[in-house]
Amino acid sequence: MSIEVKNIVKNFNAFKALDNVDLKIETGELIALLGPSGSGKTTLLRIIAGLENAESGVILFNDKDVKDEKTKDRNVGFVFQHYALFRHMTVFENIAFGLRVKPSAIRPKEEQIKSKVHELLNLVQLDWVSDRYPSQLSGGQRQRIALARALAIEPKVLLLDEPFGALDAKVRKELRQWLRRFHDDLKITTVFVTHDQEEALEVADRVVVMNHGKIEQVGTPEEVYHNPASAFVINFLGNVNLFHARTEDGTLISTSHKSILESSKGTTKIYVRPHELIVSRSSLSINSIHTTITFINPAGAIVKVEGKSDDGQLVQAEISQEEYSRLKLTRNEEIFLTPKNITFSDYSI
Amino acid sequence: MSAPNEKIWIQRILISIALLYLVLFIFLPLTVIFYSALSKGFAAYFKSFDDPYAIAAIKLTLFTAFISVPLNVVFGVAASWAIAKFDFWGKNLLTTLIDLPLSVSPVISGLIFVLMFGAQGVFGPWLQEHDIKIIFAPPAIILATIFITFPMVARELIPVMKAQGNEEEEAATTLGASGFQTFWRVTLPNIKWGLLYGVILCNARAMGEFGAVSVVSGHIRGQTNTLPLHIEILYNEYNFVAAFAAATLLAMLALITLLLKTLVEYKYRAELKAANKTEVFA
Numbered sequence: 305m306s307i308e309v310k311n312i313v314k315n316f317n318a319f320k321a322l323d324n325v326d327l328k329i330e331t332g333e334l335i336a337l338l339g340p341s342g343s344g345k346t347t348l349l350r351i352i353a354g355l356e357n358a359e360s361g362v363i364l365f366n367d368k369d370v371k372d373e374k375t376k377d378r379n380v381g382f383v384f385q386h387y388a389l390f391r392h393m394t395v396f397e398n399i400a401f402g403l404r405v406k407p408s409a410i411r412p413k414e415e416q417i418k419s420k421v422h423e424l425l426n427l428v429q430l431d432w433v434s435d436r437y438p439s440q441l442s443g444g445q446r447q448r449i450a451l452a453r454a455l456a457i458e459p460k461v462l463l464l465d466e467p468f469g470a471l472d473a474k475v476r477k478e479l480r481q482w483l484r485r486f487h488d489d490l491k492i493t494t495v496f497v498t499h500d501q502e503e504a505l506e507v508a509d510r511v512v513v514m515n516h517g518k519i520e521q522v523g524t525p526e527e528v529y530h531n532p533a534s535a536f537v538i539n540f541l542g543n544v545n546l547f548h549a550r551t552e553d554g555t556l557i558s559t560s561h562k563s564i565l566e567s568s569k570g571t572t573k574i575y576v577r578p579h580e581l582i583v584s585r586s587s588l589s590i591n592s593i594h595t596t597i598t599f600i601n602p603a604g605a606i607v608k609v610e611g612k613s614d615d616g617q618l619v620q621a622e623i624s625q626e627e628y629s630r631l632k633l634t635r636n637e638e639i640f641l642t643p644k645n646i647t648f649s650d651y652s653i
Numbered sequence: 654m655s656a657p658n659e660k661i662w663i664q665r666i667l668i669s670i671a672l673l674y675l676v677l678f679i680f681l682p683l684t685v686i687f688y689s690a691l692s693k694g695f696a697a698y699f700k701s702f703d704d705p706y707a708i709a710a711i712k713l714t715l716f717t718a719f720i721s722v723p724l725n726v727v728f729g730v731a732a733s734w735a736i737a738k739f740d741f742w743g744k745n746l747l748t749t750l751i752d753l754p755l756s757v758s759p760v761i762s763g764l765i766f767v768l769m770f771g772a773q774g775v776f777g778p779w780l781q782e783h784d785i786k787i788i789f790a791p792p793a794i795i796l797a798t799i800f801i802t803f804p805m806v807a808r809e810l811i812p813v814m815k816a817q818g819n820e821e822e823e824a825a826t827t828l829g830a831s832g833f834q835t836f837w838r839v840t841l842p843n844i845k846w847g848l849l850y851g852v853i854l855c856n857a858r859a860m861g862e863f864g865a866v867s868v869v870s871g872h873i874r875g876q877t878n879t880l881p882l883h884i885e886i887l888y889n890e891y892n893f894v895a896a897f898a899a900a901t902l903l904a905m906l907a908l909i910t911l912l913l914k915t916l917v918e919y920k921y922r923a924e925l926k927a928a929n930k931t932e933v934f935a
Contacts, residue, residue, distance in 0.1 A: 375826045382827040388820035392842040585657035
């Protein structure tokens, strides 16, 4: 099922949660709503589910307006950040809930409910916990049960609110890959909210970057990462070094270091991601920045190096382990950082 | 968990004070009640209940509780639901008003109803015209009891409902449950021990209330006397055995309440803990 929202506005008292949001989600897509807290991503998800009412705007499911449909009639599977499992029911009863509350005319028989619940438990690989209570499960298990419960009503769309937010790092990684595979098998239109850019870029078909109740950019993970549409997107999707610059006589002078780049703009900002800096012991070009190493973290797949430029700005670089052992860097050593790739920006933050 | 040696005497003094207090103010009076009631033997004890006025007082007390407790359960659930799960204008005022009967003297509470429904009261003339008796009749006793006991259920439920939040209800809605199904299958099971605890307290107070009921009752024997009022009359008539015999009924109610309260509290704590646990995981 496709979902389309048009001109959605939502205020919480004086706070603008959503400010004229438009978004079209195609059938079978896996979409991430990515943004910091307070960006409106969860509100948008709740409005799609009908848990929140928009002040104005239109919500279309398969091009049909659902504004007057209540949550219980929208047939959306919703997975809550804190699972919201029914604490007084066993896992079996939790999953059966959606089937048991159906009107008697279309309610499945007890054997059908039983087989459906076990089918779902197998799907989330937790058939052995059916008689337990939610409090007896781990966070990751609870989240998978919450997903099975949401799928019991055979929803046309699956909405997940920070589904992995309350889990520890390792379980998070496992579950998000699991979600991706799961979606590839089921092909159900899925929207999930996250503030973790890595999670969004890794899992989603398309990423919707949100900030201050507005959509900053919509695109594939590759597009938003390599062609960010705004300064906010550049900043939010991973670490970035920012240099302020101005032009003099048609040439660009960085105020951070002496480099001359062609530009026609008056003042501008230059963004360079840490892995786009070449670390060397000698100046490679006029753009090379002279820095003193203040910090090195070699624990990890890449080595993080932080240098302080002559005018006091901290610049972060990332190099491979091979490069690191070849250069034999130590603290307080003097190095040059040269951008391989420069993103100009006249966006205002 | 043992305190350092030099602190043990402090511990012992504190425990002794608490025990002395309990003996003096609870155990001793209770013993006196049962001792006095049985001072002339079991025959005299049981005979004192063989009195139409005593039976009428017991009946009226039970009837009052029978009406006021269910009404306060409905009110308590509705009010705590509204306060815990919704934001609305005047919410703080409502929360304060719910506590009002606990901070007002019961005599004043009774007087309010006299001023409203009494012969000189606001609705007095109208009620007389239509020959409806409220003051000095069971309706006033029930009204005063409802007023006195309405915070009991709500006060117990508000913290439980607040701790549990709204998410399970929202989950039920997304799974297709109607409002009624959500309440019956999700909300009510989650609050059942807190609710029962509130009902027990509410019932104990409804049966034991003296002040407010005394003001509106009129003390008509066999008609508007509840058990606590009946005890007072018997006592004033120097009929000590009968007075204390009736008092044993209230004392036993208190003891049973205490027992039930302890049992429910045990379960209720688990409920609150479960609510808090999910909060911690959250």
